[in-house]
Amino acid sequence: MQLDEKPQSGDESNPYLSKSTRLPRKRFYRARAHSNPLSDSHFPVPISPHHVNHSLHYPHFFPNSNSDSDSRKIEFADIGCGFGGLLISLATLFPNTLMIGMELRDKVTEYVKERILALRISNPTQYQNVSVVRTNSMKYIPNYFQKSQLSKMFFLFPDPHFKEKNHRRRVISPFLLDEYAYVIKDGGIIYTITDVEELGEWMKSCLENHPLFEGLSDEELEADPVVKLLSCATEEGQKVERNGGQTFRAVYRRIVPTV
Amino acid sequence: MEDDDSTIASEANNKESMEVEVAPALISVHPAQDSVAVAVGSELRVFNLREGCPVTLGADSNEACHHKESIRAIRYGAKGKLFVSAGDDKVVKIWATDSWRCIYSVPTEKKVSAVAISDNGQFVCYADKFGVVWVVELDELNENQTPVQKKGSPLLAHYCSIITSLEFSPDGQFIVTADRDFKIRVSMFPKKPIDGAHEIQSYCLGHTEFVSSLAFIYNQEFPQGYLVSGSGDSTVRLWDFTSGLLLHTCEVGSEVGEQQTNGTENNHFAVTDLCATPDGSSIFVAVQGLPGILVLSANLSTKTLSVKKLVSITEEDFIPTSLSTSLTSDFLWMVMGVSNLTTRDSSSLARVRVITNLNKSKEEKEEDDKIKILEDKQVPCGEKALEKLQGSLCIDKDVFSAASEAVKTSMRNLLIKKQYSTEKREFRKRGRNDKKGKR
Numbered sequence: 001m002q003l004d005e006k007p008q009s010g011d012e013s014n015p016y017l018s019k020s021t022r023l024p025r026k027r028f029y030r031a032r033a034h035s036n037p038l039s040d041s042h043f044p045v046p047i048s049p050h051h052v053n054h055s056l057h058y059p060h061f062f063p064n065s066n067s068d069s070d071s072r073k074i075e076f077a078d079i080g081c082g083f084g085g086l087l088i089s090l091a092t093l094f095p096n097t098l099m100i101g102m103e104l105r106d107k108v109t110e111y112v113k114e115r116i117l118a119l120r121i122s123n124p125t126q127y128q129n130v131s132v133v134r135t136n137s138m139k140y141i142p143n144y145f146q147k148s149q150l151s152k153m154f155f156l157f158p159d160p161h162f163k164e165k166n167h168r169r170r171v172i173s174p175f176l177l178d179e180y181a182y183v184i185k186d187g188g189i190i191y192t193i194t195d196v197e198e199l200g201e202w203m204k205s206c207l208e209n210h211p212l213f214e215g216l217s218d219e220e221l222e223a224d225p226v227v228k229l230l231s232c233a234t235e236e237g238q239k240v241e242r243n244g245g246q247t248f249r250a251v252y253r254r255i256v257p258t259v
Numbered sequence: 260m261e262d263d264d265s266t267i268a269s270e271a272n273n274k275e276s277m278e279v280e281v282a283p284a285l286i287s288v289h290p291a292q293d294s295v296a297v298a299v300g301s302e303l304r305v306f307n308l309r310e311g312c313p314v315t316l317g318a319d320s321n322e323a324c325h326h327k328e329s330i331r332a333i334r335y336g337a338k339g340k341l342f343v344s345a346g347d348d349k350v351v352k353i354w355a356t357d358s359w360r361c362i363y364s365v366p367t368e369k370k371v372s373a374v375a376i377s378d379n380g381q382f383v384c385y386a387d388k389f390g391v392v393w394v395v396e397l398d399e400l401n402e403n404q405t406p407v408q409k410k411g412s413p414l415l416a417h418y419c420s421i422i423t424s425l426e427f428s429p430d431g432q433f434i435v436t437a438d439r440d441f442k443i444r445v446s447m448f449p450k451k452p453i454d455g456a457h458e459i460q461s462y463c464l465g466h467t468e469f470v471s472s473l474a475f476i477y478n479q480e481f482p483q484g485y486l487v488s489g490s491g492d493s494t495v496r497l498w499d500f501t502s503g504l505l506l507h508t509c510e511v512g513s514e515v516g517e518q519q520t521n522g523t524e525n526n527h528f529a530v531t532d533l534c535a536t537p538d539g540s541s542i543f544v545a546v547q548g549l550p551g552i553l554v555l556s557a558n559l560s561t562k563t564l565s566v567k568k569l570v571s572i573t574e575e576d577f578i579p580t581s582l583s584t585s586l587t588s589d590f591l592w593m594v595m596g597v598s599n600l601t602t603r604d605s606s607s608l609a610r611v612r613v614i615t616n617l618n619k620s621k622e623e624k625e626e627d628d629k630i631k632i633l634e635d636k637q638v639p640c641g642e643k644a645l646e647k648l649q650g651s652l653c654i655d656k657d658v659f660s661a662a663s664e665a666v667k668t669s670m671r672n673l674l675i676k677k678q679y680s681t682e683k684r685e686f687r688k689r690g691r692n693d694k695k696g697k698r
């Protein structure tokens with residue numbers, strides 16, 4: 001296991017960036033549609049949350065590398081962030097909140113990195129609070145976040161894994177919810193959405209049956225500006241929207257059960 | 260598009276075939292040293308130390324009480340009334356130690372890698388090869404002659420990593436699991452375990468390789484205790500397990516390496532097992548390829564570990580595969596052994612050694628006070644006990660050295676995850692793309 005993560009590069013002559021917009025071109029970052037989260041991949045993993053290098057991800061907030069110069073912690077995590085659309089929207093909506101995307105596919109992660117870097121260059125005061133890591137969220141969440149660190153966690157359009165015997169690869173499962181409950185603080189919120197009805201029901205029932213989560217009321221859903229982003233902010237969401245597909249949402253709050 | 264299931268399947272097969280090769284021998288001592296058990300391959304051997312006689316398992320019931328494949332985990336309950344054994348044959352057996360009858364059997368879906376019994380003897384937990392921990396609740400001791408079948412319910416899971424160690428905290432409030440990746444998880448043991456253990460208290464993160472073993476150390480001053488873990492990264496670490504804080508790291512590699520330059524490849528001194536004295540002051544550490552044992556002293560007030568001494572057992576290259584201490588007596592029981600040795604006619608080996616004067620050697624003023632390796636005649640119940648536990652008193656030199664070779668190479672392989680060479684990985688990837696192209 002290695003400690004360091006590769007620094008982001010903002011090379012001017014980068015052929016993967018579009019000449020006109022300076023944004024990365026998606027076609028260079030195409031990858032297999034799904035990765036197998038069970039196979040071991042080879043990427044660095046921080047030994048513990050203390051080893052997460054904030055200055056690499058958020059140089060604006062953590063200018064020197066050995067620093068705890070800022071006591072700020074990452075608060076939002078977008079799990080399986082894909083091409084990063086949600087993070088880009090959240091970054092300006094919550095400019096003082098640190099957020100991170102976690103993505104298993106190498107090329108997709110690279111794309112998001114370049115996208116963020118390009119946005120930072122063209123909008124010098126913005127997007128300093130958003131970053132991405134390549135990792136397997138099903139294995140390494142506790143390596144990135146301490147207990148009760150997160151206030152929001154997102155699972156937008158996750159891979160469906162239809163077959164029964166593959167259900168254990170789903171990113172929402174009763175066992176993994178134990179881990180998510182550990183990193184989400186009391187009152188923090190977990191957002192899920194999918195266009196696959198069966199998966200939607202699965203995610204909802206996992207959350208509903210978990211003793212550490214409770215559903216938000218309709219009024220609360222209405223009042224939360226983030227809920228509106230779920231169906232339209234990500235690339236996958238936009239695709240579904242274009243095709244006029246239905247979506248299934250489950251939004252739950254982390255609670256401390258009264259014994 | 261679908262994931263490559265065939266790859267996973269073959270990976271699992273590879274893993275299994277590799278692990279069929281050898282199974283390290285295990286040892287466990289009754290908390291009051293009433294008896295001692297050794298597992299080699301599928302065979303469970305128990306000797307009654309109180310009465311000085313070998314135990315016949317399942318006394319007057321049928322043959323069916325024996326395990327059919329390698330045993331991977333054995334342990335006594337804290338009160339000594341229960342004993343659990345489990346492994347590759349996918350049946351957890353729960354024994355009553357007064358009669359040595361198997362009173363419960365629990366069929367499992369996957370092979371079992373670790374077991375634990377709650378302090379009050381009400382719950383038995385076992386971990387399977389998929390990283391899932393299951394729990395069964397026991398009723399009052401069953402008086403039937405045939406084992407009662409029980410079914411486990413899922414308690415918690417590590418995501419697709421084999422669980423190597425499973426321990427209840429001294430106060431029974433937490434259950435701790437360690438895995439082959441590097442993770443140690445501390446979970447609240449719930450009032451109603453059948454509903455699952457959803458509240459994670461902490462993660463103890465710091466190891467950079469597989470965690471092979473866990474032990475709690477505690478005394479009257481620190482009744483809650485601290486957690487100690489041994490790992491393939493050649494360290495033993497001390498943790499405040501309620502917060503997950505790493506208190507101290509003790510490198511064993513340097514200490515062992517000095518003594519043992521001809522040892523293992525790449526100077527890799529993986530910790531393969533550890534156990535503590537009942538007062539928590541000493542920790543005994545078995546290290547990959549090391550003939551003997553490393554003794555650490557633990558200071559609970561300063562929260563530190565330090566190497567006390569290396570006890571070499573070189574006259575016969577004794578590399579322990581498993582260690583055990585009882586709560587009340589001053590003996591460390593060790594076994595070195597493997598099953599399914601391919602060489603020679605004799606297919607398994609178990610050699611038992613015992614060390615005494617565990618607690619007295621604080622200052623080592625007098626020669627008499629030193630940790631002492633017992634001769635065969637000196638171990639509790641002497642050669643009679645060894646004859647049962649080892650299978651025979653005399654061990655053929657060739658068998659011994661074959662076993663010692665097997666132990667040297669196998670312990671680490673058993674614990675680490677299968678690594679593919681870059682070449683092989685590329686090949687496997689290509690296979691995947693070909694499949695994709697055909698669709």
Ligand SMILES: C[S@@+](CC[C@H](N)C(=O)[O-])C[C@H]1O[C@@H](n2cnc3c(N)ncnc32)[C@H](O)[C@@H]1O
Binds near residue numbers: 136138
């Ligand atoms: C269908 S995409 C949705 C992407 C994005 N959330 C969106 O809505 O556009 C699912 C993403 O999850 C990623 N993913 C799957 N399993 C993962 C894991 N275990 N850890 C991190 N990312 C994962 C996939 O690589 C893929 O990019």
